Amino acid sequence: MNEQALLGLADDELVLGWRDSEWTGIAPMLEEDVAFSSIAQNEIGHARAVYSLLADDPDVLAFDRRLDEYRCAPLVELHLLEWAHTIARRWLYEVADEVRITALKEDSDPAVAGLAAKIDREEAYHRMHAEMWHERLRDEPRFRTAVEELWPYALGVLPAELRGELVTRVGLDNVEAVERGTHTDELGPLWEEMTIVRRSAPAGAQW
Amino acid sequence: MIFEVFRQERRGQPFEHAGSVVAPDADFAEAWAREQYGRRGESVALWLVPRDAIRDVEDWADEFDLKYRRVDGYSIKARLKEARERAGTAGAG
Amino acid sequence: MAAVEIPRDEQAFLEYVQSGGQVETADWMPEDYRAKLIKFIEMHGNSELMGVLPEREWILRAPTLQRKLALTAKVQDEVGHAQLIYRVVEDLGKPRAQCLADLVDGKAKFHNVFHYPTETWGDVGVIAWLVDAAAIISQKALLKCSYAPYARIMKKICWEESFHILHGRDVILAMVTGTPEQFELVQEALNRWWGPLMQFHGNPIPKDEDPMYLWRIKSQGNEEARQQFLDGYVPQIRELGLTVPDPKLRKRDDGVWEYTEPDWAELKHVVTGHGPKTEERLAFRRRFLEQEQWVRDVVLAA
Numbered sequence: 001m002n003e004q005a006l007l008g009l010a011d012d013e014l015v016l017g018w019r020d021s022e023w024t025g026i027a028p029m030l031e032e033d034v035a036f037s038s039i040a041q042n043e044i045g046h047a048r049a050v051y052s053l054l055a056d057d058p059d060v061l062a063f064d065r066r067l068d069e070y071r072c073a074p075l076v077e078l079h080l081l082e083w084a085h086t087i088a089r090r091w092l093y094e095v096a097d098e099v100r101i102t103a104l105k106e107d108s109d110p111a112v113a114g115l116a117a118k119i120d121r122e123e124a125y126h127r128m129h130a131e132m133w134h135e136r137l138r139d140e141p142r143f144r145t146a147v148e149e150l151w152p153y154a155l156g157v158l159p160a161e162l163r164g165e166l167v168t169r170v171g172l173d174n175v176e177a178v179e180r181g182t183h184t185d186e187l188g189p190l191w192e193e194m195t196i197v198r199r200s201a202p203a204g205a206q207w
Numbered sequence: 208m209i210f211e212v213f214r215q216e217r218r219g220q221p222f223e224h225a226g227s228v229v230a231p232d233a234d235f236a237e238a239w240a241r242e243q244y245g246r247r248g249e250s251v252a253l254w255l256v257p258r259d260a261i262r263d264v265e266d267w268a269d270e271f272d273l274k275y276r277r278v279d280g281y282s283i284k285a286r287l288k289e290a291r292e293r294a295g296t297a298g299a300g
Numbered sequence: 301m302a303a304v305e306i307p308r309d310e311q312a313f314l315e316y317v318q319s320g321g322q323v324e325t326a327d328w329m330p331e332d333y334r335a336k337l338i339k340f341i342e343m344h345g346n347s348e349l350m351g352v353l354p355e356r357e358w359i360l361r362a363p364t365l366q367r368k369l370a371l372t373a374k375v376q377d378e379v380g381h382a383q384l385i386y387r388v389v390e391d392l393g394k395p396r397a398q399c400l401a402d403l404v405d406g407k408a409k410f411h412n413v414f415h416y417p418t419e420t421w422g423d424v425g426v427i428a429w430l431v432d433a434a435a436i437i438s439q440k441a442l443l444k445c446s447y448a449p450y451a452r453i454m455k456k457i458c459w460e461e462s463f464h465i466l467h468g469r470d471v472i473l474a475m476v477t478g479t480p481e482q483f484e485l486v487q488e489a490l491n492r493w494w495g496p497l498m499q500f501h502g503n504p505i506p507k508d509e510d511p512m513y514l515w516r517i518k519s520q521g522n523e524e525a526r527q528q529f530l531d532g533y534v535p536q537i538r539e540l541g542l543t544v545p546d547p548k549l550r551k552r553d554d555g556v557w558e559y560t561e562p563d564w565a566e567l568k569h570v571v572t573g574h575g576p577k578t579e580e581r582l583a584f585r586r587r588f589l590e591q592e593q594w595v596r597d598v599v600l601a602a
Binding site: 027040041047062063083193207 | 362363376380471478479481584585588600
C-alpha cells in the first residue's frame with residue numbers, strides 16, 4: 001500500500017476515534033460508554049501505529065499537518081451525535097475496514113503486513129460489537145434509514161477495486177461513492193478543537 | 208437480565224465473583240463484561256451466569272459436635288509427651 | 301441457622317457493624333441504614349458520572365496521542381465505576397433509571413468538584429492528580445464499609461484510581477518542566493481548584509455525630525480525610541515550586557495542618573445544585589438521556 005493510502009487509513013482511524021470519543025459520558029447506557037471508549041482507544045492506537053511507520057513522531061502527523069493534508073474519508077468526518085447514525089457508521093466502517101485490512105495483510109512490505117495482522121486481531125472485538133448492534137437494530141426504521149444515508153460515504157472509504165466486496169457484504173446496491181479527497185465542512189471545526197491545546201505552545205513543546 | 212460475572216485472574220486460579228452486569232442477552236452481557244472486567248487484560252477468563260440460575264445456599268445445621276471431622280478436633284500434645292517419655296525419646300525435638 | 305445471624309434490632313445491628321460486622325444484600329438492615337446507604341452510594345455513582353463531563357472536552361483537545369489515550373482510559377474508568385456503583389444501588393432497591401432521572405432533574409447530589417468549569421490543560425493535570433487523590437483517600441476508607449457489596453467494588457475502584465493519580469502527576473510534571481507559560485497554567489489551575497479541594501471532604505462534623513460513621517458506612521471522619529490529603533499532597537505540590545494559595549496553611553508541631561477555614565456556605569450552595577456549571581451539565585446529560593430513550597427501549601426490552 002502506498003504512503004498516501006496508509007495515511008488515509010491512519011487518518012480514518014484518528015478521526016473516527018475522535019468522533020467515537022464524543023460519546024464519552026452521553027452514550028445510551030453506561031456499558032456502551034465504556035465500550036465506545038475502548039473502541040476509540042483502539043482506533044487512536046491503530047492510527048498511532050500506522051503514523052509511526054511513516055514518521056519518527058506520530059504526533060507530528062496526527063496534529064501538525066494543515067487541514068488539506070489530511071487524507072481521511074468523508075464518512076469519518078461527519079458529526080453524528082445520534083445513536084442510529086453512530087451505530088450505522090460503526091457497522092459500515094467495520095465492514096469496509098475488514099475488506100481493507102484483509103488486503104493489507106498481503107502487503108509486500110512485511111512491516112505493513114505485520115501491523116495489519118495485529119490491527120485485524122484487535123478489530124475482531126469491534127466487529128463483534130458492531131454485529132451485535134446491527135442484529136438488534138436491523139428492524140428499526142431509523143437505523144435502516146441511517147445505513148442508507150451513509151452508504152455512499154461507506155463506499156468512499158475503499159478504493160474502487162475493493163468496493164465490490166463491500167457491496168456483497170452489506171447487501172445494498174452499488175451507488176456513486178462520496179470519494180476521499182474533498183473534505184466535508186465538518187473536518188475544520190474538528191481539527192480546530194483537536195489541535196487547540198497543541199497549538200497553544202511552540203512546536204516541540206512537551207506535554 | 209442480571210448476569211453474575213466470575214473472573215479468573217491467571218490460568219489455574221479459581222474463578223472469583225467479580226460483580227454483575229444487566230444485559231438483554233448473553234451476547235450483550237459478554238460484550239459489556241469483557242469491557243468491565245477485562246479491558247486492561249486483568250482477566251484470562253470470565254464466566255457469565257444468569258442470576259436466577261444461581262442457587263443460594265446459606266443455612267446449615269450445627270447441632271452436634273462435628274470437630275472429629277476437622278484438624279482442630281485433635282489435640283495430641285499431652286499423649287505425644289507421654290509416649291515419648293515412655294520410649295525414652297522425650298529429649299528429641 | 302446461619303453461622304452469623306444479623307440481629308434484627310437496630311441497637312444490636314449498630315453494635316454488630318461497629319464491631320466490624322459486615323452485611324450482605326439479602327440480610328436484614330434497619331430502614332435508616334438502608335436509606336442512608338442508598339443515598340450515600342447513589343451520590344458516589346452520580347459523582348463518577350458527572351466527573352466525566354468536565355474532562356471529556358479535554359479528551360477531544362489532548363495535545364498528544366499518548367495523553368489522549370490516557371485521558372480516555374481514565375474517564376472510561378469513571379464511567380465503569382458509575383456502572384459498578386449503580387449496580388449496588390439497584391440491588392438495594394433503587395433502579396438505575398430512577399437514579400439517572402433524579403440526577404438530571406436536580407433531585408440528587410454529586411460532589412462539589414464536578415460543578416466547576418475546566419478552563420485549561422492545567423486543569424486536566426490538577427484534576428487527575430489532586431481531585432483523584434482527594435477521592436482515593438475517601439475511597440480507601442470505604443474498603444471497610446459495613447455493607448459488603450459496596451466494600452467489594454471499592455477494591456476494583458481503588459486499584460483503577462491509582463493509575464489516574466500517576467497520569468495526573470505526569471501531566472503536571474511535563475508542564476512544570478516545560479515552558480514558563482505551561483508552568484503558569486498549572487499554578488493558575490491550582491489557584492482555582494484549591495478552594496473546592498479543601499471543601500471536598502465535607503465540613504468537619506465530629507465522627508460520633510456523623511451517621512455515616514456510626515453505621516460504619518464510612519470508616520473515617522471528614523477532617524481525618526482532609527488532614528490525610530494535606531499530609532500526602534502539600535509536600536508534593538511544594539516540591540515542584542508551586543504555591544498553595546492559602547497563606548495560613550502550615551503544619552503544626554503536633555502534625556495537624558492549619559488552614560484558612562473553607563467556605564462551607566459555598567459548599568452547601570454548590571452541592572444543592574447551584575454550582576457554576578451544574579445546570580449546563582445536567583441539561584447536557586438530560587438532552588442525551590431523552591434523545592436515546594428509544595435505544596434503551598429497543599435493547600433492554602425482552
